[in-house]
Amino acid sequence: xxxxxxxxxxxxxxxxxxxxxxxxxxxxxxxxxxxxxxxxxxxxxxxxxxxxxxxxxxxxxxxxxxxxxxxxxxxxxxxxxxxxxxxxxxxxxxxxxxxx
Amino acid sequence: xxxxxxxxxxxxxxxxxxxxxxxxxxxxxxxxxxxxxxxxxxxxxxxxxxxxxxxxxxxxxxxxxxxxxxxxxxxxxxxxxxxxxxxxxxxxxxxxxxxxxxxxxxxxxxxxxxxxxxxxxxxxxxxxxxxxxxxxxxxxxxxxxxxxxxxxxxxxxxxxxxxxxxxxxxxxxxxxxxxxxxxxxxxxxxxxxxxxxxxxxxxxxxxxxxxxxxxxxxxxxxxxxxxxxxxxxxxxxxxxxxxxxxxxxxxxxxxxxxxxxxxxxxxxxxxxxxxxxxxxxxxxxxxxxxx
Numbered sequence: 001x002x003x004x005x006x007x008x009x010x011x012x013x014x015x016x017x018x019x020x021x022x023x024x025x026x027x028x029x030x031x032x033x034x035x036x037x038x039x040x041x042x043x044x045x046x047x048x049x050x051x052x053x054x055x056x057x058x059x060x061x062x063x064x065x066x067x068x069x070x071x072x073x074x075x076x077x078x079x080x081x082x083x084x085x086x087x088x089x090x091x092x093x094x095x096x097x098x099x100x
Numbered sequence: 101x102x103x104x105x106x107x108x109x110x111x112x113x114x115x116x117x118x119x120x121x122x123x124x125x126x127x128x129x130x131x132x133x134x135x136x137x138x139x140x141x142x143x144x145x146x147x148x149x150x151x152x153x154x155x156x157x158x159x160x161x162x163x164x165x166x167x168x169x170x171x172x173x174x175x176x177x178x179x180x181x182x183x184x185x186x187x188x189x190x191x192x193x194x195x196x197x198x199x200x201x202x203x204x205x206x207x208x209x210x211x212x213x214x215x216x217x218x219x220x221x222x223x224x225x226x227x228x229x230x231x232x233x234x235x236x237x238x239x240x241x242x243x244x245x246x247x248x249x250x251x252x253x254x255x256x257x258x259x260x261x262x263x264x265x266x267x268x269x270x271x272x273x274x275x276x277x278x279x280x281x282x283x284x285x286x287x288x289x290x291x292x293x294x295x296x297x298x299x300x301x302x303x304x305x306x307x308x309x310x311x312x313x314x315x316x317x318x319x320x321x322x323x324x325x326x327x328x329x330x331x332x333x334x335x336x337x338x339x340x341x342x343x344x345x346x347x348x349x350x351x352x353x354x355x356x357x358x359x360x361x362x363x364x365x366x367x368x369x370x371x372x373x374x375x376x377x378x379x380x381x382x383x384x385x386x387x388x389x390x391x
Contacts, residue, residue, distance in 0.1 A: 022158030027106040027115030053281050054318050056118070056125040058109035075114045079121035079307075080315030093315075 027075060030057060034078030036093040038071055044090035045069045051082035051091060102161060111137065113159040117150055121307040121314025123278040123321075124148055127225055128160070130281060131194070134288045135221075137162055139192045140179055144172040144206065146198035147232045148225065169201045174209040177218035184219070192221060192292065199226040199240035203259050210299075214268035217296045224261065224299070227306035235309040242329070243376060244369045245361045247309070253365055257376055261301050266335050271296040273335040275343075277303040279321035283332060283343060290334075303330045311360020323355040328377045331384055340387045350378040 047069055049062040057075040060082060061068065071082075083091040106113060111132040118124050124147055132139065141164035143152040152164040167175040176195040183191050197206055202224040213220060229247045230236040237247035237254055240261065244253040265273045272294045276284040284302065291298040305321050307314040324330040325344060329352055332343030352374050356362040 022153035022156055022164070023101060024103045024105060024156050024158065025108060025113055025161060026157040026159070027113045028117050030115040030117070033120060054123075054126065056121070056123055057114050057116075058112075058125075058129060059114070077120045077314075079317070080313070081121060081123075081318055084315040085318050 030075050030077050031073055034073070034076055034096050036078045036080065037073060037076065037096050038078070038080070038082050038091045039094050040069055040071060041090045041092070042069065044088050046088055046090075048087065050085055050087065054081050054085050056081065102158065104161075108161050111161045112151070116159050118147060119306070119308050119314070121317045122147070123304050123317055124225055126278055126281070127223070127284075127302055127304060128196070130285055131196070131223065131288050132160065132162060134285060135192050135194065135292055138190055139194055140164070142167055142172050142176045142179065142193070142195040144169045144195075144197045144201040145232070146201055146230075147227070148196050148198060149232070151196075169197075169205040171209045172197045172201060172206050173213040173218075173220065173222055176220040176222065177209075177213045177216065180219045193219065194221045194223060196223045196225065198230075198232070199224060199228060199261075200230045200238045202226075203240045203261050204238050207264075211264075211268065214265065214270050214297045214299070217270070219295055220297055221291055222297065222299045224301050225304040226261075226301060227304050227309060228258070229306070229309050231306045231309040243373050244356075244365045246363070247361065253362075253369065260380070262299075262333065262335070265299045265301070266340070268297075269338065270299055270335070271337065272298040273300070275301045275303070275331060275333050277321045277325050277330055277332060278305070279303075279318045279325060280332065280344065287334065290336075309361070311363070312358055316358065320355070320358055323358065327352045327355045328381045329355055329373075331381060333384060333388075340384065340390075342384060342388045346381065349381055350374045352377055 047064040052060040052062045059072045059076040061070045080093050083093050110129045112129045139162045151159045152166040172195040176193045180193045228240050235247050237250040239259040241254050243257040246253050274287040276287050305317050326347040328346035328349040334341045
């Protein structure tokens, strides 16, 4: 069977690239969007992990065994879902740049 | 080869330019968490396109391709066929498209993939309008919702994607909501184990397009499930199983009053919406009783 010729459309010197290719894993500085920041009351928090599950940027780490609840503000967009969903109302949204 | 400039959370980059309060990140993170690294993604233009990247940047650590709006299921089917030819039966091919790319523009290619029962997992995250291009109404936009193309409220109801999917006799289909994450994870896990064309329809409220404070995304999604505006169900081997029963079926007034897109609609429109919701649920209940 005669095969169809596979002729490169580009000049042979150029590399044939099939399209824009994503090869760098990046994160944008979404923390700069924040107008209000979530501040957790460590006494009220029962380490249930509900906020961590719902956090869109996965900024919250909850470890029940280590009795740990941490918020990483690098990427936190300040959406407030964590404060809204906390069953113990242990997270408060405080204005960014104001007094804590 | 992927160059890591940051440490991903799971298989997804932590900082993505999705709107404040958007839960698509959570859908991606949970889906990829369950499917694992042995996955190839097809993402059409839309809000989710920020994951496959524009230019050299990517936000996922698995291979992905950004296709066109109308052919994401066809691309996925092609990739699945390629894998089958290579004797690869373990890599999951997943298409993640928005409601516009699924119910409007991509419906024919999805229908073809479902008919051929190609080995793909098709996920539709439903924010009920073309949110990425400026909130134009889609056929998933619910009755009376205001968008830039339906400024006075949509005069007709939405297409019922899950019933269209069921009509194709796919091996597995389910609806899920970002408010019920364990349920969502359970359904993705189940879909992973099944071969053939599987479809997941996930509600993902949009703070920008629906007009509510970004903190309320999960609350609104939960209200949608509780009022019956969004029904959690599973379709497996021809059998429909209803999930969580709505706590207050037909009580859509509060759900609608929380959103600006329903601002200014009359009481009769609310009553019609409530009737649509209760009628649909009654129909689905009857379906669940069969077989």
